[in-house]
């Protein structure tokens with residue numbers, strides 16, 4: 001079986017085994033760094049090197065609006081997506097300050113915000129359409145729009161690689177997008193609307209019931225498509241979710257580790273991994289969001305989230321917080337002394 005850039009599965013498992021051996025020779029009882037050791041082995045395997053590199057790192061935020069907001073599925077008005085774009089551009093959003101604190105650069109991409117943002121500097125203008133269509137009435141995207149949005153994601157990864165980035169965090173912004181993410185998660189995991197529908201930005205009980213009905217209706221409408229991840233994405237996704245899928249599909253060819261943020265980015269991961277299983281190898285899951293359905297999606301992907309902080313913001317905020325853990329894992333492989341180096345006795 002060929003993996004990554006034409007390597008055989010044997011080469012990949014050699015690197016994993018070498019990284020594992022290198023960790024076991026470090027001055028610590030085997031396995032004592034817990035999940036950080038698994039992260040270190042995965043980083044080494046993704047990059048094909050037992051001395052992996054995480055910096056420079058970039059967080060990419062894909063933003064778009066959603067026609068489904070007309071159904072009253074969000075606690076916030078749709079205009080907040082555009083308003084937050086200005087906040088990202090001026091450095092005031094959570095991901096701006098958390099990204100800066102983590103030493104990551106930030107790229108914010110308009111894939112489909114329903115406002116003219118051309119005057120906004122510091123944003124990549126790649127609008128495919130001013131918001132996706134109302135998925136209860138018609139497909140959220142045409143085939144052409146889906147292809148364009150996937151391409152926006154692929155190009156963002158190529159741009160990052162050309163700029164020398166060694167690790168990516170993926171985030172999103174889009175009022176209404178937890179509804180799309182819930183439908184995609186339900187279809188990809190074979191779960192019910194109640195299992196995958198949460199309060200998003202903060203719905204009350206009656207609003208949540210309405211959102212559950214919307215998700216159930218959409219899942220019923222699209223049930224026949226469950227075996228066709230791209231059609232699920234086109235019918236029930238959003239432009240930013242499609243761009244996230246495109247970015248994930250591109251990353252393995254560049255051996256680029258990717259930190260996945262919350263529920264919405266994970267719904268893109270469910271689609272991308274179904275389309276191309278090798279995507280799973282490059283994904284690291286920053287946290288378990290408080291949003292209903294995220295734990296289920298993570299389980300489906302056999303993913304162990306790095307953090308559990310009851311966050312449910314999106315934007316890539318958790319990828320900023322998890323980045324130092326990847327850095328730590330790389331530092332253990334690169335810089336820690338072995339028993340032989342340090343003259344420390346091994347176990348009896």
Ligand SMILES: O=C(O)c1ccc[n+]([C@@H]2O[C@H](COP(=O)([O-])O)[C@@H](O)[C@H]2O)c1
Pocket residue numbers: 073074075076172173174175176177178179199200201202261262263264265289290291294311312313314315
């Ligand atoms: O990442 C998450 O797990 C997450 C959970 C709930 C909400 N969000 C963010 O909130 C917005 C979507 O929420 P909603 O209620 O409008 O569907 C969108 O901008 C997301 O970034 C994000």
Ligand SMILES: Cc1cc2nc[nH]c2cc1C
Pocket residue numbers: 076080084172173174201313314315
């Ligand atoms: C204010 C606000 C900020 C966000 N960031 C990501 N999703 C968001 C949703 C809201 C409502």
